[in-house]
Amino acid sequence: MGILLWGLLTLIAAAQPAPSDYIGGHYVAKSPAAEFKPGGEARRLAAKLATHLPGAFVVQGKGRSMQPLYPHGTLLVVQPVPYEKLARGMTVVFRTPDNQSLAHVLVARTADGWRTSGLNNRRADFIPVQADDIRGVVVAAFAVVDGAAVALR
Numbered sequence: 831m832g833i834l835l836w837g838l839l840t841l842i843a844a845a846q847p848a849p850s851d852y853i854g855g856h857y858v859a860k861s862p863a864a865e866f867k868p869g870g871e872a873r874r875l876a877a878k879l880a881t882h883l884p885g886a887f888v889v890q891g892k893g894r895s896m897q898p899l900y901p902h903g904t905l906l907v908v909q910p911v912p913y914e915k916l917a918r919g920m921t922v923v924f925r926t927p928d929n930q931s932l933a934h935v936l937v938a939r940t941a942d943g944w945r946t947s948g949l950n951n952r953r954a955d956f957i958p959v960q961a962d963d964i965r966g967v968v969v970a971a972f973a974v975v976d977g978a979a980v981a982l983r
Contacts, residue, residue, distance in 0.1 A: 851919075853899055854949045856935055860919035864904050864973040872972035876905040879970055885910045886969070889923060891933055895948025896921070904973045906933060908966035916944065921968040924959045933968065 851859035867875060880886040886909040891900050899921070900906065908923045916922065916936060923933045924946070934946035934955060943958030 856937065856947060856949050857919040858899055858921070858935055858949070860917055861899060861921040861935060861968060862970050864900050864971040866973045866975045869974045869976050872905050872974045876907050876970070876972050879907050883907070883909050883969065885966070887966070889931065889933075895950050896933060896935075897950055899949055900933070900968075900971055901973050904971050906968045907970040907972075909969045910966045911964075913961035913964065916964070916967070922946070922959070923965045923968065924963045925965065926963075927957060931965065 851857060865872075865875075876888045880888050886907055889906050889908060891904045891906055892902065894902055896904075906921075906923065916939075918936050918938060920936050921933055922936060922944075923931055926932050932946075934948050937945040937947050937954050939945075940958060943960045944964075945954045946959055947954040
């Protein structure tokens with residue numbers, strides 16, 4: 831009986847998502863965690879990776895909506911991905927209606943596009959993201975460490 835119970839508990843535990851798959855209630859398992867590197871090394875690694883991935887480019891994040899996954903100033907390596915291949919939990923860079931670039935996590939696909947949200951935002955973004963708005967998916971991230979204090983959770 832004990833072995834059967836242990837086996838059942840093991841199966842239940844395996845079916846449960848890992849706590850690190852979620853941040854602030856948002857599923858982020860398909861978003862790469864930031865690697866903390868000194869400034870010069872972070873820039874070098876991001877640029878090197880982007881040159882080896884078709885269509886990839888590097889942007890530097892600004893703001894705190896994606897903390898703690900991506901601290902302010904994180905270098906994001908972004909690669910274009912077909913709209914059909916997008917999945918919940920990926921972080922994408924997209925254009926807003928006022929033509930600014932924004933990086934948020936994909937929350938849910940709906941009939942009118944993808945719902946996105948910043949990890950520190952209380953609600954999902956109001957306007958759905960369409961295929962033409964998405965510039966790419968974050969495939970790697972390098973947080974610049976320059977001796978300043980870094981908040982970790």
